[in-house]
Amino acid sequence: MQNQKLRVLFSPEAISQRIQEMGKQISKDYEQKEIIVVGVLKGSFIFMADLVRAISLPLDCEFVRVSSYRDGKVSGKLDLLLDLEPEKIKDKHILLVEDIIDTGNSMDFLIHHFQKHSPKSLKICTLLFKEKMLKKNIHPDYVGFKIEPLFVVGYGLDLAGKLRNYPAIAVNEE
């Protein structure tokens, strides 16, 4: 696909099976509660779509977007490009949904941002976790797969904007 040499790490079937398990766990943990599921754009959009359908609870879907410090930005400073109204966060059970946690910089920034608006609870769900790369004190509550420090693409994750539509999660071996 698109002239890339890709080695599949997780097939669509494996991803789907894991997401069903995560959805069951989340539904159990938040039983009798309403949650606001907040996807971090753009990478989480495919995962989010499958995850919310695996959760059997009343829920709202919201999205935020954080500027990427990888796209040629040297400052390392993060900004919110898309935010939520504070009343969507206050006294609500918030579940933040990421495609991948690498250094943890983006998630650390988001956690601080959400805490400022006094949620009733705040939990982190990530499909992929590069645990060995983590530079922040973050403990994701739900992790799809822990992976080695490799650059992965597909299932929402991009390489310079492309390959988000590749249905599996793969390592780019170019």
Ligand code: IMP
């Ligand atoms: P972090 O702030 O270093 O944890 O990285 C956060 C963001 O970097 C993720 O949400 C992704 O958008 C991107 N990213 C990190 N690792 C990968 C990867 O292996 N493939 C594609 N995007 C990645």
Ligand code: MG
């Ligand atoms: Mg992301």
